[in-house]
Amino acid sequence: xxxxxxxxxxxxxxxxxxxxxxxxxxxxxxxxxxxxxxxxxxxxxxxxxxxxxxxxxxxxxxxxxxxxx
Numbered sequence: 001x002x003x004x005x006x007x008x009x010x011x012x013x014x015x016x017x018x019x020x021x022x023x024x025x026x027x028x029x030x031x032x033x034x035x036x037x038x039x040x041x042x043x044x045x046x047x048x049x050x051x052x053x054x055x056x057x058x059x060x061x062x063x064x065x066x067x068x069x
Contacts, residue, residue, distance in 0.1 A: 018049045025051065 014020050025040035027033075044051055
């Protein structure tokens, strides 16, 4: 006999889905909706997910968005 817990068939509410909030965060970033992006990050943190973005190489080098090597 297995020691596994039975799988729950109950779906997770959308507000408790990290994947859904990540989609909201990405969309908010693309349309420059900073309030919505902040809310999505707070919700992700509530769910135990920390999101951090690193600057691109072009931004780190002070470029204008063109990555030149």
